[in-house]
Amino acid sequence: MFGLIATLSFVVVGAQSQDSFSHDFALKRMLPLAAAAYSDNPGECVGRLDGNVVKFYKTDCSGPLGRFAIGKAYCSAYTALLNKEKAIVLSFRGTDSRLQLVKEFFHPLLDKKWFGDSSVNTYFLNAFHSLFTTRTNDLDRSMFEDVRDLIRTHSGYDIWITGHSLGGALASLVASYLVESGNAEMSRIKLMTFGQPRTGDQKFAESVNKMNYAFRVIHDNDLVPQVPPKKFGYTHHKKEESTSE
Numbered sequence: 001m002f003g004l005i006a007t008l009s010f011v012v013v014g015a016q017s018q019d020s021f022s023h024d025f026a027l028k029r030m031l032p033l034a035a036a037a038y039s040d041n042p043g044e045c046v047g048r049l050d051g052n053v054v055k056f057y058k059t060d061c062s063g064p065l066g067r068f069a070i071g072k073a074y075c076s077a078y079t080a081l082l083n084k085e086k087a088i089v090l091s092f093r094g095t096d097s098r099l100q101l102v103k104e105f106f107h108p109l110l111d112k113k114w115f116g117d118s119s120v121n122t123y124f125l126n127a128f129h130s131l132f133t134t135r136t137n138d139l140d141r142s143m144f145e146d147v148r149d150l151i152r153t154h155s156g157y158d159i160w161i162t163g164h165s166l167g168g169a170l171a172s173l174v175a176s177y178l179v180e181s182g183n184a185e186m187s188r189i190k191l192m193t194f195g196q197p198r199t200g201d202q203k204f205a206e207s208v209n210k211m212n213y214a215f216r217v218i219h220d221n222d223l224v225p226q227v228p229p230k231k232f233g234y235t236h237h238k239k240e241e242s243t244s245e
Helices: 002-006 023-036 043-047 098-105 122-133 143-153 166-180 202-209
Strands: 052-060 074-082 087-092 158-164 189-194 214-219 240-243
Touching: 023 043, 023 087, 023 158, 023 189, 043 052, 052 122, 052 143, 074 122, 074 143, 074 166, 087 143, 087 166, 122 143, 122 166, 143 166, 158 166, 166 189, 166 202, 166 214
Parallel strands: 087 158, 158 189, 189 214, 214 240
Antiparallel strands: 052 074, 074 087
């Protein structure tokens, strides 16, 4: 989480979107919303932004690792409403332990199970389905079903999607999924991630680049955005903001 706290000032590196990057929006809205995902009770943090948490989600996203399948790793997220700003918020927690970080790095392979023949990281894909599209024993509905209903019942609201580290990868997958599956208009999505690792291949990156508002915020000294390596076929989407402070 310290990498997230470090991203407090930004320098434009080459944003390429119809909507420009806003330092104020990043610092006063998206960064606190991303940070709140590190709590199992994000309501207090969200309340400071005059928002209300709708639901909190947490699930085992350890995934298959063969002989490395030791211990459990958890993924979590929450949905919230900022009614004054007419925004639906989806925020995803980052890596929660060193063990989970190891598990992420043991999945350098791309999995060709995304839209338009694009490929995404196997671990991130498994985590996405475990947290977003799957009904767990504790929940009678998937997060996707709840989000779909929020989008339909709040048709005049934008959809703010954010996350740090692993949460950034999940946020980009969710934004892509909502658009590609026809459940959200691209014009309503505001995607901003912090310290996001490379998530998919060139085709996946190109699909995210088409969004009106999609930015990655990185710290120059953070190693997470440098993995998985490019030599395995991974590419970042291009709308990047960086800071060296």
